[in-house]
Amino acid sequence: MSSIKMFEKPLGMRDTFPITYEKTEEVRQIGREFLRARGFDFIQTPSLEYFDTVGKASAIYDASLFKLVDSQGNTLVLRPDMTTPIARVATSKLLKEKIPLRLAYFANVFRAQQTEGGRPAEFGQMGIEIIGDGSVFADAEVIMTVIHLIQAFGIDSFKITIGHAGVLNCILKDYTESMEQAVALRTLLVERNYVGFEQAVESFNLPKTKSDALLQFISEATNFVTIQDIEKYVRKNDALEYMQQLVELIDAANLSEYVALDFTLSSHMNYYTGMLFEVFAEGSGFALGNGGRYDGLLHHFGTKVGATGFGIRVDRLLEVIPSKPTTSESIGVIFEEEALFIKALEMANSFREEGKRVTLQSRKGLVDENAFAKHFDQILYVSQEDLVE
Amino acid sequence: MSHLTIAMPKGRIFEEAYQMLIEAGFNLPEEVEMSRKLMIEIPEEQIRFILAKPTDVPVYVEHGVADLGIAGKDTLLELRRNVHELLDLKISQCYIASAGLPNTTMNEIAPRIATKYPNIAMNYYKEIGEQVEIIELNGSIELAPMIGLADRIVDIVSTGRTLKENGLVEYEHITDVSSRLIANPVSYRMKSSRIQELVSRMKKIVI
Numbered sequence: 001m002s003s004i005k006m007f008e009k010p011l012g013m014r015d016t017f018p019i020t021y022e023k024t025e026e027v028r029q030i031g032r033e034f035l036r037a038r039g040f041d042f043i044q045t046p047s048l049e050y051f052d053t054v055g056k057a058s059a060i061y062d063a064s065l066f067k068l069v070d071s072q073g074n075t076l077v078l079r080p081d082m083t084t085p086i087a088r089v090a091t092s093k094l095l096k097e098k099i100p101l102r103l104a105y106f107a108n109v110f111r112a113q114q115t116e117g118g119r120p121a122e123f124g125q126m127g128i129e130i131i132g133d134g135s136v137f138a139d140a141e142v143i144m145t146v147i148h149l150i151q152a153f154g155i156d157s158f159k160i161t162i163g164h165a166g167v168l169n170c171i172l173k174d175y176t177e178s179m180e181q182a183v184a185l186r187t188l189l190v191e192r193n194y195v196g197f198e199q200a201v202e203s204f205n206l207p208k209t210k211s212d213a214l215l216q217f218i219s220e221a222t223n224f225v226t227i228q229d230i231e232k233y234v235r236k237n238d239a240l241e242y243m244q245q246l247v248e249l250i251d252a253a254n255l256s257e258y259v260a261l262d263f264t265l266s267s268h269m270n271y272y273t274g275m276l277f278e279v280f281a282e283g284s285g286f287a288l289g290n291g292g293r294y295d296g297l298l299h300h301f302g303t304k305v306g307a308t309g310f311g312i313r314v315d316r317l318l319e320v321i322p323s324k325p326t327t328s329e330s331i332g333v334i335f336e337e338e339a340l341f342i343k344a345l346e347m348a349n350s351f352r353e354e355g356k357r358v359t360l361q362s363r364k365g366l367v368d369e370n371a372f373a374k375h376f377d378q379i380l381y382v383s384q385e386d387l388v389e
Numbered sequence: 390m391s392h393l394t395i396a397m398p399k400g401r402i403f404e405e406a407y408q409m410l411i412e413a414g415f416n417l418p419e420e421v422e423m424s425r426k427l428m429i430e431i432p433e434e435q436i437r438f439i440l441a442k443p444t445d446v447p448v449y450v451e452h453g454v455a456d457l458g459i460a461g462k463d464t465l466l467e468l469r470r471n472v473h474e475l476l477d478l479k480i481s482q483c484y485i486a487s488a489g490l491p492n493t494t495m496n497e498i499a500p501r502i503a504t505k506y507p508n509i510a511m512n513y514y515k516e517i518g519e520q521v522e523i524i525e526l527n528g529s530i531e532l533a534p535m536i537g538l539a540d541r542i543v544d545i546v547s548t549g550r551t552l553k554e555n556g557l558v559e560y561e562h563i564t565d566v567s568s569r570l571i572a573n574p575v576s577y578r579m580k581s582s583r584i585q586e587l588v589s590r591m592k593k594i595v596i
Contacts, residue, residue, distance in 0.1 A: 192474065194475055285451070
């Protein structure tokens with residue numbers, strides 16, 4: 001290991017320069033107004049949590065957690081997601097005051113990078129949680145909200161793919177001969193290894209009807225156009241009915257063009273028991289965000305209520321959002337000597353009242369006047385004549 | 390029709406995969422002038438090939454600068470990139486195995502394994518309940534047991550000739566390897582119809 005140089009930052013940590021900062025603030029503002037108008041209340045939770053509470057319950061892999069030790073010897077984590085801290089605060093306090101809760105957040109989360117650069121270890125996340133509502137309408141609200149939110153950012157080309165853990169588990173259970181086989185297939189789907197899935201099905205020596213059904217399922221299941229396409233694979237059950245209802249609601253809201261069904265969608269965390277989805281947009285190589293129903297997490301915190309929500313990564317959102325020119329005009333006011341300071345200040349303030357961005361700068365403090373002037377749309381000099389006027 | 394960027398490994402796999410695409414009915418020129426080009430544009434099909442080192446293909450695909458790619462299963466297992474594995478092309482088939490000098494057992498205290506695949510080797514020995522020390526090498530892995538650097542090697546085997554010529558024997562078959570068609574998760578969604586069409590056409594060609 002080479003020694004650390006003065007300019008270095010820990011792996012995956014990034015500085016936010018003015019241009020990115022402004023863009024992020026804009027995203028925050030649009031998101032905040034949008035979500036507040038839909039009845040969501042913003043909250044914030046601490047950056048540090050106990051490993052034993054939030055760290056263990058989080059859906060983020062253990063190896064990605066930043067861990068610290070406090071002065072009492074407890075292991076702490078930098079929050080790796082917002083859903084888990086919100087589940088903690090909701091179950092311990094907020095649910096006693098209001099149910100269902102509609103909460104929103106815009107916060108930085110931390111995930112350690114092991115391998116390489118190219119992705120941040122600290123990034124902004126914006127999202128919502130509806131806690132204490134187990135109905136399909138809450139899930140529909142989450143999906144409608146994510147679609148409209150993305151549209152509010154001016155993004156046109158995006159897709160939400162929805163699946164349901166219950167439907168998938170039913171299929172895997174029905175067409176395999178043992179629990180182990182079903183688990184093995186589910187693991188392959190979490191990794192999105194469709195080739196491995198086919199090979200595993202062939203290696204299980206299942207009755208031909210079962211293996212044929214699974215192979216056909218895997219070749220079709222990522223591209224279902226309508227909910228009817230899945231019906232031949234599943235016997236009638238609650239999960240299927242739930243999805244039928246959800247699709248009807250999305251249709252009724254006129255949003256089906258943004259939605260695709262993918263019943264192979266699966267999460268490595270077993271508390272995602274219901275519908276789950278991923279958000280993709282053109283312009284980023286990585287998924288924009290994800291969401292779903294996580295009743296199991298609330299149970300983990302000791303409260304038996306339903307919960308659903310989504311989170312969007314702000315860093316990826318910034319890649320995708322169409323950039324637009326900055327609107328406010330910037331003016332530099334340069335004054336020569338002390339006597340002119342008051343005059344220059346008055347001038348600057350009157351421009352500021354007009355909503356312009358004004359920098360006041362004495363000439364004495366400048367090293368290279370021309371280089372400085374390049375940063376402004378307009379440069380004004382306060383001279384002796386202004387004083388005479 | 391959306392534009393597709395396909396990352397291909399240079400060399401023999403490129404040629405075989407390229408032939409498969411032609412057989413699948415894609416309108417590609419019979420001969421491509423490879424020489425030192427890193428990018429090949431096929432305007433008729435709205436396809437662009439980028440030619441990369443085989444182990445880099447999953448990296449291009451994961452970051453989304455290529456929508457699709459062709460990568461060996463060995464590379465995929467080793468790098469564990471977040472990509473979708475769509476189709477087994479069944480080309481350049483071989484397997485990963487452990488090998489060593491004949492009639493030897495591994496050192497009991499600290500068995501040493503030389504390999505280009507540290508993750509695959511580590512995972513394999515973990516699975517069978519053996520704690521080993523990995524020594525990462527980049528080539529001529531067969532040397533390691535011969536000169537006493539390691540007890541076993543974990544490497545790719547196609548015919549077994551290299552092992553035999555160096556007086557080594559195969560001990561354990563670890564996993565089968567062949568070339569796979571992989572996709573970036575976002576492209577898989579946003580260019581879904583094009584990718585699905587390509588997959589179903591290729592699927593018919595795979596023997």
